[in-house]
Amino acid sequence: MRVLFSALILMFASFQVFADEPTALVKGAADQLLAEILANKAKVDADNGFLAGLIQEKLIPIVDQDRMAKLALGKNWKKASPEQKADFIEGFRSLLIRTYSGAFRAYNGQDVTYGKTRFDKTNTKAIVNSAIQQPGGNAIDIQYRLYKNEKTGEWKVFDAKVAGLGLLKTYRAQFAEQIQRDGLEKTIAQLKSSH
Numbered sequence: 557m558r559v560l561f562s563a564l565i566l567m568f569a570s571f572q573v574f575a576d577e578p579t580a581l582v583k584g585a586a587d588q589l590l591a592e593i594l595a596n597k598a599k600v601d602a603d604n605g606f607l608a609g610l611i612q613e614k615l616i617p618i619v620d621q622d623r624m625a626k627l628a629l630g631k632n633w634k635k636a637s638p639e640q641k642a643d644f645i646e647g648f649r650s651l652l653i654r655t656y657s658g659a660f661r662a663y664n665g666q667d668v669t670y671g672k673t674r675f676d677k678t679n680t681k682a683i684v685n686s687a688i689q690q691p692g693g694n695a696i697d698i699q700y701r702l703y704k705n706e707k708t709g710e711w712k713v714f715d716a717k718v719a720g721l722g723l724l725k726t727y728r729a730q731f732a733e734q735i736q737r738d739g740l741e742k743t744i745a746q747l748k749s750s751h
Contacts, residue, residue, distance in 0.1 A: 577711075578682040578684050578711045579670050581711050581713075582686070582700050583670055585617075585618045586615075586668065588614050589611065589614040589615055590660075590663055593607070593660055593663050596610075600660075601661070604657065607657045607660060608654070611656045611657055611660065616653065618711075618713055619652065620703075620705075621649045623714045624648065624652070624715065624724065624727075625645040625649075627715070627728065628648060628731055629728075632732070636740060636744075644747065647744060647748040647750070648747065650747075650750070651727075651747060666689055667688075668686055669689065670684065671685035671686070672685075681702065681704070682703075683702075685697065685698075685700075686700070696719055697719060698716060698717070699716065699717040701714055701715040
């Protein structure tokens with residue numbers, strides 16, 4: 557779990573929107589977020605809400621939470637009513653913020669590096685590779701998956717792999733198991749009540 561949190565920290569280590577370049581988007585957002593965390597370390601350590609607010613402001617705008625929620629719910633998305641979908645997206649957004657908060661809380665200035673962006677044949681999907689350098693240890697690899705919105709032309713993050721572990725795949729498995737056990741309505745209610 558600690559590796560996952562460390563990887564998430566790097567995942568969004570830099571964060572400024574530059575044209576439509578995926579690496580610049582991820583790096584710009586992460587840089588802004590990490591700089592704020594270091595400048596306000598005492599507040600971050602003392603107040604969960606402060607870090608959640610930073611993530612909401614700096615990181616969440618580059619993430620397509622709706623698409624992630626739909627992919628995380630998997631085949632159950634089609635079974636959900638419009639109200640259930642809206643409720644799930646709201647709860648999922650809170651889950652993302654809590655997940656990123658847990659990951660970024662441990663950040664204390666580790667170096668983050670980025671590799672060359674890989675694009676698909678249509679230049680509408682991209683993978684940004686990054687690594688968080690650990691003092692005296694191996695780097696933690698983070699791979700961001702982005703797509704280009706056809707309507708706006710903006711790049712958005714829709715998944716990440718941290719040390720080889722895919723966030724969407726993990727969430728989808730967890731939700732599928734919970735829905736099978738508790739049902740869709742109860743799963744959504746629990747997700748909403750946990751934020």
